[in-house]
Amino acid sequence: MTRLSPAAARWLIVAVVLALWExxxxxxxxxxxxxxxxxxxxxxxxADWPEYAQNLLVTLYEVVxxxxxxxxxxxxxxSVIGGLALLRNLLLPVFSSLYAVPIVILYxxxxxxxxxxxxxxIVFAATYGFFPVTLATAAGIRTIDPQLLIVARSMNASLSxxxxxxxxxxxxxxxLAGLRLGGxxxxxxxxxxxxxxxxxxxxxxxxxxxxxxxxxHVFAAVIMILLLTVVFDALVRFIERRxxxxxxxxxxxxxSLREVVAQPAPALG
Amino acid sequence: MxxxxxxxxxxxxxxxxxxxxxxxxxxxANHDAEVAALADISFLVEAGRFVVIVGPSxxxxxxxLMILAGLRHATGGTVRCDGxxxxxxxxxxxxxxxQEASLFPWLTxxxxxxxxxxxRHVPREDRRRRALTMLELVGLAGFGEKYPHELSGGxxxxxxxxxxxxxxxxxxxxxxxxAALDEQTRMTMGHELLRIWDETRKTILFVTHSLTEAVYxxxxxxxxxxxPGRIVDRIDITLARPRSYEMMATETFxxxxxxxxxxxxxxx
Amino acid sequence: xxxxxxxxxxxxxxxxxxxxxEALPRLEIVxxxxxxxxxxxxRVLAEILARADVQAGxxxxxxxxxxAFGLAVPLGALIGVAVAENxxxxxxxxxxxxxxxxxxxxxxxxxxxxxxxxxxxxxxxxGIFSALFIVIMSATAAVESVRAEHxxxxxxxxxxxxxxxxxxxMPSMLPILLETLxxxxxxxxxxxxLAEMYASRTGVGSLIGNWGENFMMRQLFAxxxxxxxxxxxxxxxxxxxxxxCSTWRT
Numbered sequence: 184m185t186r187l188s189p190a191a192a193r194w195l196i197v198a199v200v201l202a203l204w205e206x207x208x209x210x211x212x213x214x215x216x217x218x219x220x221x222x223x224x225x226x227x228x229x230a231d232w233p234e235y236a237q238n239l240l241v242t243l244y245e246v247v248x249x250x251x252x253x254x255x256x257x258x259x260x261x262s263v264i265g266g267l268a269l270l271r272n273l274l275l276p277v278f279s280s281l282y283a284v285p286i287v288i289l290y291x292x293x294x295x296x297x298x299x300x301x302x303x304x305i306v307f308a309a310t311y312g313f314f315p316v317t318l319a320t321a322a323g324i325r326t327i328d329p330q331l332l333i334v335a336r337s338m339n340a341s342l343s344x345x346x347x348x349x350x351x352x353x354x355x356x357x358x359l360a361g362l363r364l365g366g367x368x369x370x371x372x373x374x375x376x377x378x379x380x381x382x383x384x385x386x387x388x389x390x391x392x393x394x395x396x397x398x399x400h401v402f403a404a405v406i407m408i409l410l411l412t413v414v415f416d417a418l419v420r421f422i423e424r425r426x427x428x429x430x431x432x433x434x435x436x437x438x439s440l441r442e443v444v445a446q447p448a449p450a451l452g
Numbered sequence: 453m454x455x456x457x458x459x460x461x462x463x464x465x466x467x468x469x470x471x472x473x474x475x476x477x478x479x480x481a482n483h484d485a486e487v488a489a490l491a492d493i494s495f496l497v498e499a500g501r502f503v504v505i506v507g508p509s510x511x512x513x514x515x516x517l518m519i520l521a522g523l524r525h526a527t528g529g530t531v532r533c534d535g536x537x538x539x540x541x542x543x544x545x546x547x548x549x550x551q552e553a554s555l556f557p558w559l560t561x562x563x564x565x566x567x568x569x570x571x572r573h574v575p576r577e578d579r580r581r582r583a584l585t586m587l588e589l590v591g592l593a594g595f596g597e598k599y600p601h602e603l604s605g606g607x608x609x610x611x612x613x614x615x616x617x618x619x620x621x622x623x624x625x626x627x628x629x630x631a632a633l634d635e636q637t638r639m640t641m642g643h644e645l646l647r648i649w650d651e652t653r654k655t656i657l658f659v660t661h662s663l664t665e666a667v668y669x670x671x672x673x674x675x676x677x678x679x680p681g682r683i684v685d686r687i688d689i690t691l692a693r694p695r696s697y698e699m700m701a702t703e704t705f706x707x708x709x710x711x712x713x714x715x716x717x718x719x720x
Numbered sequence: 721x722x723x724x725x726x727x728x729x730x731x732x733x734x735x736x737x738x739x740x741x742e743a744l745p746r747l748e749i750v751x752x753x754x755x756x757x758x759x760x761x762x763r764v765l766a767e768i769l770a771r772a773d774v775q776a777g778x779x780x781x782x783x784x785x786x787x788a789f790g791l792a793v794p795l796g797a798l799i800g801v802a803v804a805e806n807x808x809x810x811x812x813x814x815x816x817x818x819x820x821x822x823x824x825x826x827x828x829x830x831x832x833x834x835x836x837x838x839x840x841x842x843x844x845x846x847g848i849f850s851a852l853f854i855v856i857m858s859a860t861a862a863v864e865s866v867r868a869e870h871x872x873x874x875x876x877x878x879x880x881x882x883x884x885x886x887x888x889x890m891p892s893m894l895p896i897l898l899e900t901l902x903x904x905x906x907x908x909x910x911x912x913x914l915a916e917m918y919a920s921r922t923g924v925g926s927l928i929g930n931w932g933e934n935f936m937m938r939q940l941f942a943x944x945x946x947x948x949x950x951x952x953x954x955x956x957x958x959x960x961x962x963x964x965c966s967t968w969r970t
Contacts, residue, residue, distance in 0.1 A: 283906050288917070291931065398834055402831070568877040
């Protein structure tokens with residue numbers, strides 16, 4: 184028996200999953216409550232698109248703002264901490280210990296402080312993304328080859344030249360990786376907090392429809408969130424590939440399993 | 453030419469050759485193509501001799517060693533040790549030392565040396581005694597409780613040699629054991645190896661692609677061609693023993709080395 | 721800075737943070753009703769720990785985490801090892817697992833509630849789901865971390881397959897396995913707590929959610945502090961164990 188190529192096997196699996204998704208509920212083998220059929224999910228999306236779009240925009244707004252703080256702050260903090268041995272030895276182990284704590288438990292505190300509007304989501308998601316991005320950036324900073332700076336200085340490069348022509352290009356992979364991580368985390372942070380307590384946003388829709396047991400709408404919303412994370416991830420990877428081609432960008436895009444496991448992956452993700 | 457038997461001892465006793473390779477072929481499949489790694493290899497190694505196999509990269513010398521160690525089955529021909537065919541790895545008959553010391557990092561040096569004995573369920577005291585003896589033999593007395601990451605490259609290889617010898621096999625196979633060491637350590641280790649060989653009188657089959665090492669260490673050198681590997685020459689090393697560093701500057705040394713080099717370059 | 725100095729510096733930092741936590745609300749630099757001072761929080765913590773309903777909540781959470789962990793780890797390990805050992809399965813499934821792993825799993829929680837309701841089984845199921853993929857990936861990585869040279873050496877020493885498994889694979893994989901246990905515990909705990917906060921009437925997560933909704937800030941802070949301390953304790957204990965077993969790793 185000739186075997187399918189791995190890629191073909193994967194497509195087959197995907198196709199089978201999609202087929203089951205449509206058939207199992209339709210044939211009554213699984214209750215529509217548990218698994219709304221693919222077609223009904225799509226139909227609902229199309230029918231209620233304006234509502235979805237509106238809430239999606241709220242979510243996007245919150246994500247963008249949270250990202251500015253989580254990624255911006257995290258990359259900055261990570262660069263400083265990673266760059267200074269003193270801070271690094273002092274703080275990094277503390278941060279990575281804190282990583283064991285489920286950050287979601289802070290959310291009720293934020294809602295008590297900031298209400299159930301966008302502010303609490305932004306603060307929570309920003310906090311959620313901040314520490315992993317800091318850790319990842321601090322680690323990434325150390326992979327920049329110090330020899331490069333020595334070489335530049337030996338060629339009498341001025342400080343601004345050193346920064347723009349060596350440090351910045353060398354940091355791009357780390358920064359982009361931090362962006363990708365922070366973005367994924369803030370999306371999750373925003374959506375989860377919207378699911379918990381909110382009056383708007385795609386996460387809110389999920390909860391609202393869930394409480395009335397409207398599975399099709401719930402699934403539609405969840406799929407949308409899924410697409411959001413996938414698209415964002417693909418976008419950043421695309422940029423990574425374009426800008427860091429000269430580096431061993433293989434390290435970023437084809438991270439070995441071991442590296443993935445070792446990184447501070449989003450615990451909620 | 454290829455078939456090169458060694459001269460029988462004068463008193464007429466047919467002592468079984470320590471290693472006997474007859475008509476060895478090896479072919480392996482590689483992405484739907486067949487690759488002939490070894491072809492028509494035949495040679496004998498008498499007990500107690502130090503034989504070096506030298507050849508260009510990719511000529512199959514490591515494959516040959518794997519087959520001799522019982523780690524791989526040849527597709528054609530036979531290999532025997534002391535008359536018995538070699539069908540599987542057996543550290544009682546054939547000890548192996550690899551290029552990368554490949555010591556288990558979670559075991560101390562002594563534990564590493566004991567490893568083959570542990571596999572055989574040898575009692576603890578006997579194991580320990582044997583391992584300590586080996587440790588002394590390779591000149592590392594006192595380093596038994598160190599972990600591999602605390603040892604230098606040369607020291608790790610010594611432990612590896614001790615492990616290969618711990619079950620007192622008559623034959624020791626060595627696959628470029630000093631290739632990963634820097635030149636100075638290589639020279640020291642070569643000298644050490646000759647001392648150990650002198651004390652234990654094992655049969656050693658040593659693979660290398662260093663011509664200097666080959667001439668310095670060997671009683672005889674078997675030269676292999678590029679893939680598919682064949683034995684294209686057998687050279688008796690006529691230098692006196694014990695060998696010394698000064699010999700490397702002699703004309704004889706140079707001539708022998710040149711001969712090997714010419715054979716390697718000329719081989720198709 | 722020497723090791724001792726670093727430890728002292730960290731303790732100093734901690735003391736500073738704790739002092740600020742106590743001082744800032746008491747001095748009314750921050751609103752003490754929204755940010756209770758440390759002393760108050762500790763006092764309330766002692767109170768709630770004595771309460772039966774809180775103890776029950778902790779027990780429930782502990783039970784859910786234990787069951788989820790106990791199921792996710794063997795299942796994930798089995799799948800992970802299978803994927804690592806079988807080349808074809810590996811090539812088919814690894815990219816799929818990679819993809820699923822990079823997708824945030826918390827967004828699927830509502831689906832679990834639709835299927836399982838809001839009881840014990842839902843939280844356990846979601847806990848398993850949260851941790852399963854990291855266990856799979858780690859188990860695969862652990863098996864792949866066993867160096868081929870070591871296996872070759874063991875074979876050359878005449879080891880049987882069982883001996884290779886126990887004397888080469890196991891010691892080689894141990895550090896990664898411990899790390900896997902630690903990380904999957906974190907993922908399981910996070911998944912269970914989230915599920916409890918989202919839609920549950922039992923467990924520590926639901927208690928914390930309740931206190932938040934009712935603006936019982938001191939209890940809320942106490943609960944958060946308690947959970948944080950437990951999580952850090954578990955994490956650091958396993959880390960210590962990892963370090964002990966990995967002295968030989970470079």
